[in-house]
Amino acid sequence: MTDMKLLMRLAAAGIALLLLHSSLYAQKHVFVEAESFENKGGWVTDQQSFVVIGSSYLMAHGMGRPVKDAVTTVTFPAKGKYRMWVRTKDWAPFPTGPGKFTLSIDGQQAGPVFGASGNDAWKWYDGGTVDIKNEQVKLTMKDLTGFNGRCDAILFTDAAKFTPPNTLKDLTAFRNKLLNLHAEPDNGGHYDLVVVGGGIAGTCAAISAARQGLKTALIQDRPVLGGNNSSEVRVHLKGDIDKNHYPKLGRIVREMDNGDPGNGHPDAAEYGDKRKIEIVKAEKNLTLFLNMHVYKVEMDKDQIKAVIGRNISTNQDVRFTGTFFSDCTGDGTVGFLAGADFRMGRESKAETGESLASEKADDFTLGTSNLWASLERDTVSSFPETPWALQFSDEYHIDQARSDWEWETGFGNFNTITEAEQIRDHNLRAIYGNWSYLKKSKPEKYAKRELAWVAYIGGKRESRRILGDHILTQMDIQEGKFYPDGAVTATWTIDLHFPQEKNSKYFEGQEFFASTKHIRVAPYTIPYRCLYSRNISNLFMAGRNISTTHVAFGSTRVMRTCGMMGEVVGFAAGIAKRHNTSPRGVYQHHLPELIAILKDEPLPPQQMTNKVE
Structure with missing residues (x-):
């Protein structure tokens, strides 16, 4: 290729890029990070998957009871019609999950019910056209189930044909641009x-x-x-x-x-x-x-x-x-x-x-636990049906009122860093499914007990080990x-977890319950x-x-x-x-x-x- 042709191509590419940026600036975008809501109500902030989605998000962790609304004020550059996009996922699509929520603008529902699409990937969902009648509006996020619906971000745009980017690289650049995060920290x-x-x-x-x-x-x-x-x-x-x-x-x-x-x-x-x-x-x-x-x-x-x-x-x-x-x-x-x-x-x-050590090197790591506990109450309570959760039976269930360390997911089936959200969600499907079974099938023991606490932050055991001058x-x-x-003098056993044999029998490849063999050691020092x-x-x-x-x-x-x-x-x-x-x-x-x-x-x-x- 001649130098002149190369220069012409570079010039054309530069003009195209300039037109793209001009188009972006000509459009009115209002980007709302869910985790930045002024009043989060009963929703919680989850940052565990930042490495995957480039952001934190809000989650309705109500243990089966809808949480209080999250509310914030959104300022628009002008009144008029905007297309609304909502970035979310269906976290338990079996075939659809329970993470349903709605958005309202000044008290009126905008768009459909989100969070139960049957797709477990984070993506943008078209919420349709909304009519913004005031330059400042109250945006409300309403949880419908209490079962961990989640929202990353909400975008309003006046460009009818614009679709927000979804890949991590492009979305991060888009997010940084609209939130002015490209400026000096x-x-x-x-x-x-x-x-x-x-x-x-x-x-x-x-x-x-x-x-x-x-x-x-x-x-x-x-x-x-x-x-x-x-x-x-x-x-x-x-x-x-x-x-x-x-x-x-x-x-x-x-x-x-x-x-x-x-x-x-x-x-x-x-x-x-x-x-x-x-x-x-x-x-x-x-x-x-x-x-x-x-x-x-x-x-x-x-x-x-x-x-x-x-x-x-x-x-x-x-x-x-x-x-x-x-x-x-x-x-x-x-x-x-x-x-x-x-x-x-x-x-x-x-x-x-x-x-x-293993016969062959592999990616197996110890898993992540999400612990939970129930409490005895004065009155009988119910728990929702959980068809999207793991299913238990008279033949196999875990008869516990409070978890211990054994509730653990990972074991090489998941990457504890890049799939931390999936690990946590699998743990939740096990917890909620087992609890639903206990409430329905063992009323003599569990009728007056209710879930008092379930961890939504995963308790990790193993991921990367940084190598020093001594291993x-x-x-x-x-x-x-x-x-x-x-x-440092250490005293704990060599304590390497693996899937419990009975749990593997009933949930092969989906294990969530661990066993170990404690190999006792005398006190020793870590260099x-x-x-x-x-x-x-x-x-x-x-x-x-x-x-x-x-x-x-x-x-x-x-x-x-x-x-x-x-x-x-x-x-x-x-x-x-x-x-x-x-x-x-x-x-x-x-x-x-x-x-x-x-x-x-x-x-x-x-x-x-x-x-x-």
């Missing part, structure tokens, strides 16, 4: 340590660092702290903190510990959400950012320069710069975005030499190897080298995404142990700042100083720079 500040993930591991890391004098940010994508130990998930803390080699470790974990209410306790207060936040806010060097989902990183060679988070309700972007970062997300989100080496799934026996193995655990940088990335030079990690094999992960993943990892990260970050070194540099040049902190004893200054060969 807000400045969240610069920190010595930016901790992403406010579970027990991340919270302990942030507190530990702040107490070392580091200016610290703690970024959490939910309105509460504690992760799986929060009132949103309700998993009790496990792992011992009184058997470790170092008296300094476990003190912050103990502050976070609200006792042991067990799994799935119906009383949210048992998990101490308020107290966790109060402890964090009392730290003068620590700034807390709740409801902030980190979805982007900025790199400078092998270092993270900044992370960008988006508020899960307002959709405002905020940029945080830092000297060091700690990935405590569980999913290894920051490490993944930064290009850190990671592993997901099971290694083979040939690769690791572990007797408990902990089964042999390290069972042989009790004590490396020079042995830091510090498992707590930083081997190829991202300023990245720590703590929690279930540290550097282990799948088998070793079965023991390290419990929350008191993860909390102690966070404490160590905070201490190490303080050393790294004092000596202007990296996480690896702490191991190579300042390990005696770290060990002295863990032992809670002073170290002569001349030993502070001892190297590990």
